[in-house]
Amino acid sequence: ENGIVRPKGINVSFHLNPEIEQHHFGHSHPMKPWRLTLSKGLIISYGMHAAMDTYVARQATEEEMEDFHTTDYLDYLRTAEVAIPDDSEEKPHNLGGSDCPIFEGLFDYCALYSGASIDAARKLCNGQSDIAINWSGGLHHAKKNEASGFCYANDIVLAILQLLRQHPRVLYIDIDVHHGDGVEEAFWSTDRVLTVSLHKYDPVCFFPGTGDLERNGPQSEDNPGAHHAINVPLNDGIDDDQYIYLFETVVGRCVDKFRxxxxxxxxxxxxxxxxxxxxxxxxxxxxxxxxxxxxxxNLPLLLVGGGGYTPRNVARAWAHETSIAIGCSDTIDPEIPLHTPYREHFRHTTLFPTLEQILGEPKPNKNSPKKIQDIVEHITEQLRFVNA
Ligand code: ZL4
Ligand code: CA
Ligand code: ZN
Structure with a gap:
């Protein structure tokens, strides 16, 4: 089908569970687990599943989730009663407001996406996969004792803790438009994880308000984690050329220094x-x-999802990125296959719509060349303190 062949030498595992997609945050909440259904439909209609080992995720156990989260928080998450979201007062563990509502099956949802990321990490550890994918994970804001920004359990932290059992050094990179604050904070005091987040930064009016260029880990003599957080704060309208340049330059230098x-x-x-x-x-x-x-x-690579609030674009990106993982991105037809489920949701029938097709009028780019250069210089300076 579509010329997909199983690549020799490189194993990709795909971790999913259709139950995850059945959960609803509430009528007009931006986070729609249904985007996973749309993504998977596109991945399957291209025949990409034939080139991967597919695993239906199991729920993470409470013991596994306690690797990061407190027992108190997990107990609350498991037993909290479904309620209409209410932002009028602070809630225990930040649960029950409009960002992090308590919905039907909440704990199962968390345990399933966490289980998928933990299993994906274990496949990398035991060498069964070279690239492991969990598009339902990537919930980077969750803290050890509280929910934050649509995230309840931090599957990324749980997965990195698995990788650290075998791997001396893990590089975490976060291209979600929001700052990866929960993962950064979790590894704030270790030099075994280097965290890098690219994000829109505005301390006043963009969530979570952290992630300025100077935020590089607590700078004290006795903290091995000093300098092991890298932040790339951006303004509205950044384009592909600037984004790719920054990503490759910053990540390239991180890899050289951190190994x-x-x-x-x-x-x-x-x-x-x-x-x-x-x-x-x-x-x-x-x-x-x-x-x-x-x-x-060519290092063991875990790909997780994260944000993404226009489902047709989420599906395009994650299907394209699945094709990159299995090595068929140059050979698949950019025209979305006719038999793709919910094909009418895509509006334009290509994987790669133009900016004009997506937006009508592109947003003004508020990132000057000088800003981009200043970021690269600051980060290069920080990395002088990072050594493998
Ligand atoms: C919504 O329409 O900036 C939630 C959230 C629910 C339904 C109807 C309720 C209307 C936008 C967002 C009231 C909503 C008020 N509904 C939400 C400071 C805020 C307090 C809550 O991609 N109000 C908080 C979180 C961010 C804030 C972003 C990104 C996650 C990730 C990884 C998390 N919170 C202001 C907002 C809506 C809603 C419409 C919303 N919430 C947009 N941005 C936020 O990084 C998965
Ligand atoms: Ca980010
Ligand atoms: Zn986000």
Missing amino acids: PTAIVLQCGADSLAGDRLGRFNVQVQGHGACVSYCKSL
Whole structure:
């Protein structure tokens, strides 16, 4: 089908569970697990599943989730009663407001997407996969004792903790439009994880308000984690050329200095043009170039999802990135196959719509060449303190 052949030598595992897609955050909540159904439909209609080992995820056990989260928080998450979201007062563990509502099956949802990321990490550890994919994961804001920004359990932290059992150094890269604050904070005090997040930064009016260039880990003599957080704060309207340049330059220098033995790439699709919550002009090609670059480093690679609030664009990006992982991105037809489920949801029938097709009028690019250069210089300076 579509000329997909199983690539020799490189094993890709695909971790999913259709139950995850059945959960609803509430009528007009931006996070729609249904985007996973649309993505999977596109991946299958291209025949890509035939080139991967597919695993139906199991729920993570509470013990596994306690590797990061507190027992108190997990107990609350498991037993909290479904309620209409209410932002009028602070809630225990930040659960029950409009960002993090308590919905039917919440704990199962968390345990399933966490189980998928943990299993994906274990496949990389035992050498059964070279690239492992969990598009339902990537929920980077969750803290050890509380929910935050649509994230309840931090599957990325749980997966990195698995990788650290075998790997001396893990590079975490986050291309979601939001700052990867939960993962950064979790590894704030270790030099075994280097975290890199590219994001829109505005301390006043863009969530979570952290992630400025100078935020590089607590700078004290006795903290091994000092300098091991890298932040790339961006303004509205960044385009593919600038984004790819920054990604390859920053990640390239991080790899040279840190010498990771495994990489986790959070592929939040809200950094794409036309996203309901995002503000960038990044296209499916530019987003995918980040995955290609990571793949070219030939290290065990975990790909997780994350944000992404315009489902048709999420599906395009994650299908394209799955094709990059299995090595068929140059041979598949950019025209979305006729038998793709929900094909009418795509509006334009190509995997790679133009900015004009997506937005009508592109957003002004508020990132000057000088800003981009200043970022590269600051980060190069920080990395002088990072050594493998
Ligand atoms: C919504 O329409 O900036 C939630 C959230 C629910 C339904 C109807 C309720 C209307 C936008 C967002 C009231 C909504 C008020 N509904 C939400 C400071 C805020 C307090 C809550 O991609 N209000 C908080 C979180 C961010 C804030 C972004 C990104 C996750 C990830 C990884 C998380 N929170 C202001 C907003 C809506 C809603 C419409 C919303 N929430 C947009 N941005 C936020 O990084 C998965
Ligand atoms: Ca990010
Ligand atoms: Zn996001």
